[in-house]
Amino acid sequence: MSWYLRRMSRGWIEKYPSVKRMADSVVSVRRMGSPPTLNGYVQGVRHFVEYLGLQSPENALDKIRSGEIDAFAAIDDQGEGFIDKALEKYAHKTVRGFLFGIKKWLDLNGVKVEWEKIEFPNSTMIRETDRAPTKEELKRILDHSSSLRDRVAVTILASSGLRVGTLLGLTCGDVLMDYPDVARRLSSKSAGSGGLGIVFES
Numbered sequence: 001m002s003w004y005l006r007r008m009s010r011g012w013i014e015k016y017p018s019v020k021r022m023a024d025s026v027v028s029v030r031r032m033g034s035p036p037t038l039n040g041y042v043q044g045v046r047h048f049v050e051y052l053g054l055q056s057p058e059n060a061l062d063k064i065r066s067g068e069i070d071a072f073a074a075i076d077d078q079g080e081g082f083i084d085k086a087l088e089k090y091a092h093k094t095v096r097g098f099l100f101g102i103k104k105w106l107d108l109n110g111v112k113v114e115w116e117k118i119e120f121p122n123s124t125m126i127r128e129t130d131r132a133p134t135k136e137e138l139k140r141i142l143d144h145s146s147s148l149r150d151r152v153a154v155t156i157l158a159s160s161g162l163r164v165g166t167l168l169g170l171t172c173g174d175v176l177m178d179y180p181d182v183a184r185r186l187s188s189k190s191a192g193s194g195g196l197g198i199v200f201e202s
Contacts, residue, residue, distance in 0.1 A: 006039050006042075008043075008046070009038065009039045012042050012045070016058055018061055018105060018108075019042060019045060019105065021108050022045070022101075022109075025104065025108055026104065040101060041100065041104055042101065043098065044099065044100070044102050045102060047082075047098055048060070048074075048075075048082055051082045051085060051086075057105070061109055064111055071113050072118070076118045076119075082102075083095060096120050096121050096122075099121075103115055132158065132161075133158060153167060
């Protein structure tokens with residue numbers, strides 16, 4: 001095999017028939033897989049074999065086929081399975097790539113796993129939509145605020161829609177231009193590191 005493969009990947013392909021079977025499929029005329037893809041697949045198989053505490057993919061296949069190892073549970077167990085353990089060390093996209101390699105390796109070597117029941121890690125971040133806090137959430141935040149300044153700041157943020165950075169940059173003139181007698185100072189400088197310094201006149 002004359003691709004630009006990592007030494008470890010090339011070694012496993014040459015040494016283990018089950019991995020060579022997978023490699024031949026990935027780079028076949030029909031598939032035309034790239035060396036980086038194949039490297040990632042082999043890495044996935046290697047990490048899975050290591051997770052199982054075994055020395056070779058052939059030994060892992062023997063134990064899975066004999067029922068000594070439940071492949072589905074080994075991959076998907078919440079908190080203890082391969083997916084969750086791998087996510088402690090690697091990014092979601094990387095672990096997702098590992099799983100494609102493991103799936104290809106098991107499928108081509110006659111091991112059937114209910115992959116449709118396995119939730120693969122997301123490859124992109126889920127973005128939440130901003131929303132205003134509920135009254136209950138706002139009350140909890142205010143209850144945990146340590147000073148009057150912080151409670152005032154939270155209330156202004158919740159009622160105005162301002163971001164924290166914008167609020168900290170406001171001056172008296174920005175907010176109270178038409179009402180100079182309402183407050184004599186709105187300044188983050190006097191607050192030190194503990195929040196906004198807001199002093200109201202009666």
